[in-house]
Amino acid sequence: MADQNTKTRGKVNLVGLTKGDYRGKPTTLCQGCGHNSISSQIIAASYELDLKPESIVKFSGIGCSSKSPAYFLGRSFGFNGLHGRMPSLATGAMFGNHHLEAIGVSGDGDTASIGMGQFKHIIRRNLPFVYVVENNGVYGLTKGQFSATAESGLTLKGHGTNMYMPVDIAWEAVVGNATFVARSFAGDPKQVKELLKAALSHQGIAILDIISPCVTFNNTDESMHSYAWGRNHEVALHELSYVPPMEDIIVDYAEGEMIDVTMHDGSTVVLKKLEHDYDPTSRSGAIALLEEANRKNWLITGLIYIDTEQPSLFDIYNLTDVPLNRLKEHQMRPPPESIDQVNALMF
Amino acid sequence: MSAVQVKNSLESAVELGSVVNDFSITVGTANGSGSQTSNITLLRALFKMGIPVSGKNLFPSNIQGLPTWYTIRVSKDGFLARREEQEIVVAMNPDSFSQDLADVLPGGVFLYADDIKIPINRDDIVVYPMPVNQLVKGADAPSSLKNYVANMVYVGILAQLLGIDYDKIYQALNFHFKGKQKPIDLNFGVVQAAADWAGKNLEKQDPYRVEAMDKTRELIMSDGNTAAALGSIYGGVNFAAWYPITPATSLVEALEEYVAMLRKDPETGKNTYAIIQAEDELAAIGMAIGAGWSGLRAMTSTSGPGLSLMTEYAGLAYYSEVPVVVWDIQRVGPSTGLPTRTSQGDISMVYFLGHGDTQNVILLPGSVNECFEFGWQSFDLAEKLQWPIYVLSDLDIGMNQWMAKPFEYPDQPMDRGKVLWEADLEELSGQWARYKDVDGDGIPYRTVPGNQHPASAWFGRGTGHDENAVYTEDAGEYERNMARLSRKFDTARNLVPKPVIDNMEDADVGIIAFGSTEPAVQEARHHLAKAGLKTDFLRLRAIPFTDEVTEFIYAHEKSYVVEMNRNGQLHQLLSLEYASVCAKLTSIAHLDGLPMTASWIENRIMQEEDKK
Numbered sequence: 001m002a003d004q005n006t007k008t009r010g011k012v013n014l015v016g017l018t019k020g021d022y023r024g025k026p027t028t029l030c031q032g033c034g035h036n037s038i039s040s041q042i043i044a045a046s047y048e049l050d051l052k053p054e055s056i057v058k059f060s061g062i063g064c065s066s067k068s069p070a071y072f073l074g075r076s077f078g079f080n081g082l083h084g085r086m087p088s089l090a091t092g093a094m095f096g097n098h099h100l101e102a103i104g105v106s107g108d109g110d111t112a113s114i115g116m117g118q119f120k121h122i123i124r125r126n127l128p129f130v131y132v133v134e135n136n137g138v139y140g141l142t143k144g145q146f147s148a149t150a151e152s153g154l155t156l157k158g159h160g161t162n163m164y165m166p167v168d169i170a171w172e173a174v175v176g177n178a179t180f181v182a183r184s185f186a187g188d189p190k191q192v193k194e195l196l197k198a199a200l201s202h203q204g205i206a207i208l209d210i211i212s213p214c215v216t217f218n219n220t221d222e223s224m225h226s227y228a229w230g231r232n233h234e235v236a237l238h239e240l241s242y243v244p245p246m247e248d249i250i251v252d253y254a255e256g257e258m259i260d261v262t263m264h265d266g267s268t269v270v271l272k273k274l275e276h277d278y279d280p281t282s283r284s285g286a287i288a289l290l291e292e293a294n295r296k297n298w299l300i301t302g303l304i305y306i307d308t309e310q311p312s313l314f315d316i317y318n319l320t321d322v323p324l325n326r327l328k329e330h331q332m333r334p335p336p337e338s339i340d341q342v343n344a345l346m347f
Numbered sequence: 348m349s350a351v352q353v354k355n356s357l358e359s360a361v362e363l364g365s366v367v368n369d370f371s372i373t374v375g376t377a378n379g380s381g382s383q384t385s386n387i388t389l390l391r392a393l394f395k396m397g398i399p400v401s402g403k404n405l406f407p408s409n410i411q412g413l414p415t416w417y418t419i420r421v422s423k424d425g426f427l428a429r430r431e432e433q434e435i436v437v438a439m440n441p442d443s444f445s446q447d448l449a450d451v452l453p454g455g456v457f458l459y460a461d462d463i464k465i466p467i468n469r470d471d472i473v474v475y476p477m478p479v480n481q482l483v484k485g486a487d488a489p490s491s492l493k494n495y496v497a498n499m500v501y502v503g504i505l506a507q508l509l510g511i512d513y514d515k516i517y518q519a520l521n522f523h524f525k526g527k528q529k530p531i532d533l534n535f536g537v538v539q540a541a542a543d544w545a546g547k548n549l550e551k552q553d554p555y556r557v558e559a560m561d562k563t564r565e566l567i568m569s570d571g572n573t574a575a576a577l578g579s580i581y582g583g584v585n586f587a588a589w590y591p592i593t594p595a596t597s598l599v600e601a602l603e604e605y606v607a608m609l610r611k612d613p614e615t616g617k618n619t620y621a622i623i624q625a626e627d628e629l630a631a632i633g634m635a636i637g638a639g640w641s642g643l644r645a646m647t648s649t650s651g652p653g654l655s656l657m658t659e660y661a662g663l664a665y666y667s668e669v670p671v672v673v674w675d676i677q678r679v680g681p682s683t684g685l686p687t688r689t690s691q692g693d694i695s696m697v698y699f700l701g702h703g704d705t706q707n708v709i710l711l712p713g714s715v716n717e718c719f720e721f722g723w724q725s726f727d728l729a730e731k732l733q734w735p736i737y738v739l740s741d742l743d744i745g746m747n748q749w750m751a752k753p754f755e756y757p758d759q760p761m762d763r764g765k766v767l768w769e770a771d772l773e774e775l776s777g778q779w780a781r782y783k784d785v786d787g788d789g790i791p792y793r794t795v796p797g798n799q800h801p802a803s804a805w806f807g808r809g810t811g812h813d814e815n816a817v818y819t820e821d822a823g824e825y826e827r828n829m830a831r832l833s834r835k836f837d838t839a840r841n842l843v844p845k846p847v848i849d850n851m852e853d854a855d856v857g858i859i860a861f862g863s864t865e866p867a868v869q870e871a872r873h874h875l876a877k878a879g880l881k882t883d884f885l886r887l888r889a890i891p892f893t894d895e896v897t898e899f900i901y902a903h904e905k906s907y908v909v910e911m912n913r914n915g916q917l918h919q920l921l922s923l924e925y926a927s928v929c930a931k932l933t934s935i936a937h938l939d940g941l942p943m944t945a946s947w948i949e950n951r952i953m954q955e956e957d958k959k
């Protein structure tokens with residue numbers, strides 16, 4: 001019976017689900033949009049990590065990017081909220097059941113323009129939350145205006161030349177004390193997936209700045225948010241592979257060539273150094289790296305910074321094990337006799 | 348100083364000590380000088396003597412230095428609205444001295460700190476100088492506290508002159524300092540020294556005194572914000588997010604104080620709630636709405652400027668149907684306006700808060716007790732209706748101490764509304780639709796995150812959606828959904844608290860009011876009736892308007908709508924709803940930042956009646 005099922009439904013993972021069980025509605029984004037390939041990797045990562053879709057909650061703000069949660073994890077709860085205000089919505093919602101996983105998708109406009117304040121504050125609070133920024137340097141949904149991440153001097157048809165300095169989302173995240181900061185490129189599905197898996201295992205905020213070209217409004221070769229530029233300028237920090245906690249961690253790389261990062265849930269991220277002897281646990285190292293990359297016009301990808309020691313928001317709040325949204329009346333309303341005690345406290 | 352210079356050529360029209368338990372006292376001090384302890388001690392001592400009393404803090408938006416007043420009304424008949432007229436004025440602040448002096452009613456009493464050397468140019472009042480510095484010097488207080496305890500001097504002198512019970516003053520100090528002996532002794536020592544001095548040096552020349560009664564024995568004293576916080580705790584609040592703003596701040600501060608005591612899991616000691624101070628009101632409401640969406644009893648509290656920041660989320664919650672409770676402790680706008688003054692100026696904004704077609708459900712507590720009741724009832728309503736519930740209190744109810752009945756334990760079990768869990772979905776074989784009106788009341792069913800049934804999930808959105816919460820721009824779907832929301836608003840009509848109606852036999856006119864103006868309205872009605880104008884009174888407690896409101900308006904040839912704002916906002920909303928009979932409604936609206944007085948209402952109504 002089970003075999004038959006597997007045959008007709010395709011290969012199942014450890015929770016008995018096929019990859020199809022992780023899909024969402026068909027996308028309505030432009031063909032070739034970088035956001036679509038990120039959706040596919042969210043599906044793949046969740047499937048490969050054997051997460052139950054019912055135990056993942058999705059969030060987004062407003063934009064083309066923010067539409068995408070409708071196109072993955074159709075069996076997960078989700079909320080497509082307000083422009084720039086995804087972090088607050090997610091923060092409150094995750095108190096409903098703090099055992100669930102949370103993934104949010106935002107855009108560069110949604111995060112670095114209108115949402116800069118909430119972006120910074122969700123980082124401060126270290127909510128366990130995979131925060132994906134699908135960064136295309138423009139406002140896709142409102143037809144191609146410059147966003148705050150557009151590089152200075154970039155000229156786009158119909159919008160002139162951007163005169164202002166760009167916001168570097170990864171740098172903002174590191175400076176803002178994020179406990180997990182990574183950058184990737186939508187055209188590198190393997191790296192995107194591995195980073196997503198690592199982020200999902202991180203017990204705190206995980207910022208993923210993923211360059212995700214807008215093929216309709218910002219795909220000129222000079223733009224760092226285009227496919228051509230991305231491919232030519234990408235410098236991968238590490239070759240990354242993610243090892244789930246239920247498997248034995250076997251590493252056979254030569255000493256000195258790699259750093260293991262053990263996640264809170266016991267899983268391990270193995271980073272294989274390519275060009276640099278890079279230590280992602282050093283904040284000053286991360287800042288220096290980003291400075292250097294900006295100077296040299298590199299697109300640094302990989303895990304830029306990680307800190308597994310900081311308590312998460314839920315470590316701080318000391319909540320009951322029973323999710324707050326499953327508490328019963330007698331756990332929420334103080335007992336009748338307490339009212340006399342309260343009245344006695346009044347004058 | 349031994350002899351007291353009483354500038355007094357008063358023709359003793361009133362006998363000494365003949366006015367008992369029926370006068371107002373105002374104390375003028377400098378903000379930040381620590382007078383609050385003294386004022387509240389006076390208030391509490393009078394309350395414990397069994398005399399009906401109210402106290403209102405009339406303070407500026409300032410931490411230190413600007414003039415501030417506290418006004419106490421003592422009323423054997425239980426009329427506790429603020430009065431313009433002041434029989435007794437205490438002047439501690441040179442900056443407001445002249446104004447304070449001018450404010451004393453003829454025949455009234457003026458006490459002042461005798462280091463203020465401003466000439467006193469009135470001979471129609473009794474004047475008592477107070478050697479504040481001298482008495483404080485004698486006190487055994489560290490120099491850092493001298494200014495602070497200086498205010499206890501007028502407590503002692505007033506106690507001596509009026510006959511306030513010293514035991515009750517001691518009780519009040521004991522309560523205020525939570526039993527800490529050192530500050531109690533220090534303050535009470537000054538009170539006693541001042542009283543001794545007054546007994547030896549002041550010859551009583553005024554008619555005012557107090558006498559113990561038995562009218563407060565069953566009562567407690569509290570402020571509305573504390574009551575709202577406690578009510579929310581008994582309503583099972585799981586989540587509160589907020590951003591500091593006067594006069595709403597003390598609500599969450601009280602929540603933090605009491606929730607820790609009342610809401611730890613008895614076995615594990617773990618929390619059944621979370622409170623977050625957000626980075627602004629955009630985030631505060633966003634968090635609360637996220638929490639409400641995920642099945643928590645969630646709330647926020649704010650005031651006008653914060654509410655305007657919450658508008659976009661308010662629209663989202665209305666349209667995506669998320670339960671959340673929003674307390675608005677109203678203060679004077681527009682803009683920062685008079686941020687420490689009371690108002691009823693947000694009712695129009697809140698009713699329409701959002702964009703497109705929104706209509707919001709509003710509760711209007713009129714007392715400390717109703718702040719408690721609406722504290723828990725608002726969660727039931729929010730979850731039953733799957734909508735934000737806005738509770739409009741104001742600075743006067745929220746921040747001042749009021750006599751109140753002891754808080755009553757909720758008489759209804761919690762109503763969590765239409766939530767489907769795994770077993771429910773199993774029974775339905777997973778067949779359900781988030782926005783389907785199954786029961787004809789406009790209220791759909793919902794599921795919340797964490798539900799493990801494979802058919803439980805849905806995608807919340809502020810964009811157009813069909814019954815399954817799937818994106819659509821279909822014209823018919825849009826209109827059907829909006830019509831359902833209208834139907835839901837009509838359902839709310841039958842769920843919200845009904846108005847309180849107080850009729851007189853053969854009344855000539857009706858009065859409609861809400862919130863903190865009730866004491867002033869009731870006193871005005873008493874006086875109007877004596878003058879020959881009988882009134883019926885409807886105190887509105889919620890929007891949408893219930894049948895009782897309709898009946899009241901139709902039953903009266905004329906109704907006055909009394910409120911504390913310039914535009915007559917409730918009058919406008921009633922006129923919209925009852926357009927065909929709106930000529931029956933006359934607006935009596937007034938806002939100067941001070942709590943409403945009975946005399947203002949009486950005068951305005953008499954002016955209108957004279958026009959007839």
Ligand SMILES: Cc1ncc(C[n+]2csc(CCOP(=O)(O)OP(=O)(O)O)c2C)c(N)n1
Pocket residue numbers: 062063064065066083106107108109110111134136138139140141142147
């Ligand atoms: C409060 C508010 N202001 C403006 C808009 C209009 N708006 C919709 S999407 C968008 C920009 C989205 O840009 P980005 O976040 O970069 O997403 P992208 O479409 O590029 O993926 C704007 C300005 C809005 N929806 N809400």
Ligand code: SF4
Pocket residue numbers: 028029030032033034035064065136140141213214215216217
């Ligand atoms: S406009 Fe750009 S960002 Fe939007 S869907 Fe099309 S390619 Fe993607």
Ligand SMILES: [Mg+2]
Pocket residue numbers: 063107108109134135136137138139140147
């Ligand atoms: Mg963009």
